[in-house]
Amino acid sequence: MQAAITDSISAHSRPNPSVCFLRLSHPHRVRIHPTSHRRNTRARAMAASVPSPQQLTITRPDDWHLHLRDGDVLAAVLPHSARHFERAIVMPNLKPPVTTTARAVEYREEILRALPPGSSFVPLMTLYLTDNTSPEEIKLARKSGVVFAVKLYPAGATTNSQDGVTDIMGKCLPVLEEMIRQEMPLLVHGEVTDPHVDTFDREKVFIETILAPLVQKLPELKIVMEHITTMDAVNFVESCKEGHVAATVTPQHLLLNRNALFQGGLQPHNYCLPVLKRETHRQAIVSAVTSGSRQYFLGTDSAPHDKRMKECSCGCAGIYSAPVALSLYAKAFEQAGTLDKLEAFTSFNGPDFYGLPRNTSKIVLRRSAWKVPTTYTYGSGVIVPMSTGNTLEWLPSDHSEE
């Protein structure tokens, strides 16, 4: 079966943007149109007729949306990401937020110092957009060579977003125009903050009232809609030009629907923002991501919070997925019968969108049951991971293979 997987990998290198081919170990070729929602049916049927692989060898993945925090939490969580991922887009929502290139450079140094010896992990830094960010700061960011994107948090939308943007069109236009000139992508937390808008509709309303007008006004701006959760986001991304608008997808939004928040009682460790949505939305995201479309790539949104901050009367939003993410993505693609599409999602579409080289080393995932620890300890507390205490099927190796 290894041959089949290797075969499908070679079929993925530099895919044609409009049409992709699924190549299995036998000589069939299936033509799949990325935008069709019926696109996976035949591919799934064919994949189902092929015995399940025991091992997958894929190009080492990157994580295009990661919260590493700082201090002793950083020291505890960084090895989990560095073990499986070569690079990561590091979110800037620290306290205080990373709003300047100078601070991003310092934060990067802090991350590099916290890496396990011998690790080749590369943090790709981001700036936190505020109403006061200047076009000059964007030039500095590009010049630094270590800042790769700017993050839009609508003020009040999520963890440490209080310094975020209050009016993107009114306050940030000159900055966005400079970002186009510097080819610096805008990473978007796509939720409105109006308390009158139902929590489950905040992504949809954001698309209608903010994102669509923004894309209309600045079609050349590269945008990543982060951690998409709805069919509306899928439809929006697919209505946009490939190479200009893309989306990251988390393991939780591929595997869980909103029932997971209430299963047998309130489940704070399944609470993140944007919040999990109903099953039809989950299915739309799975279908989009496993279609072979190049507009979607891996972004865990792994967001560690101390257990005490999750299990309390006003619990924090964020799911800690770094140690389990790769196993969970493999599970989602296997459930969809599209394991052959996993590598493009984990390892090709992200760097292609950012204009960065694809990684050259490989990682092996073995079909070998492993039990997720219930907690991870750090200096002053513990962090509960996604799938805490569960047994997962795909075990990624801790080292790369050349």
Ligand SMILES: NC(=O)N[C@@H](CC(=O)O)C(=O)O
């Ligand atoms: N996803 C989350 O629920 N939380 C993130 C912030 C974010 O990306 O929204 C965090 O920093 O904790």
